[in-house]
Amino acid sequence: MNTIVTGTCSLVLALLGWGEVEHWRASKRRLGSAVPRHGTSEAIVVLGFRNRGNRINAVNRWRVRAGLRSLDRAEGRLVLSGGPAGGGRPEAELMADYARGVCGYSGELLVETESRSTWENVRNVIPLIEDADRIKLVSHSLHAEKARAYLWRQRPDLATRLVKARDYRFGEWLLIKPALALLGLRNLRRIARSSVG
Template identity: 75%
Template sequence: MKTALTSACALTLLVLGWGEAEHWLASKRRLGTAPRDGRREAVVVLGYRNRGKRINAVNRWRVRAGIRSLGGPEAVLVLCGGQVGGARPEADLMAEYARVLHGYRGHLAVETESRSTWENVRNVVPLIEDADHIKIVSHSLHAEKARVYLWRQRPDLAARLVRARDYRFGEWLPVKPALAVLGRWRLRRSTAG
């Protein structure tokens, strides 16, 4: 009995550690090579399917991660997402949360038409073209997928990609393994061919 419990604990720690490592590595991949100088920064926050009239927990977390990723003197928070799961665009719900419930007072832009990650990236281009640095915020493997799409659609802008602060050790720890499995599968599909 004691050996089985020890084995189960060891396996749990191994799986949690693997999920943590996958997210940490993904947060550092597919970044740009452009010089790090410049003042203008765009922090792009990708929405997550919001089914109700109120912002869901995932989108609240992503907004907070986007705000903590802001760092440039001329930074803009760009919120993305259309009416994917509910009546209101995800970007509008996230903007309301950022302003009203989180107290964000900085520059903010919304993209409310996209219904997929590919469309998020495509539709956000006019809002980030002038940025010297671009950060994409989501869970780490989803953000990496969006960076892959930006490299495909606009390599000139992808060269300006820098690391966001969406990865934090231990944050979302219980779900990171599942997000890593799903993220790796979706990333493999998006990079095939």
């Protein structure tokens, strides 16, 4: 019995550790190389998650907080992206209400309310981030990497300005990181095999 318990615990710990490592690795991939060291502006793009109904869900609340903690500069702008993919109100509007009302964010904030997929999120925010010296895409780490891959495909000139966001934190979302890693790695493999998003 003790062997079964020990084996099960070891397997669970290994799985949780694997999920953590995959997210950490993803947070460092597909970043730009031509980012100006002393650029004065940055755009933090927060990608919405399918929100059913007219109340912001837990995932979108977390993504807004991760976006806010990714702001490094006074000239930073928060760009919230997401249409009404799962409910009545666009995800970007729900996230904007949360950023302003609950989190107390008072800086520059732009919303993009038409997107229904990650490819569209990236495509539709391009006019809102073209002038930024530094660009951060915020979501869980593998989804953010997927968005960075899409920006490299759609606008490689802008992708050279990609810098690391603060969406990865050790232990955060620990129990679901393995599932998110499996889904994320599958999606990244699909991107690598396809010629479009």
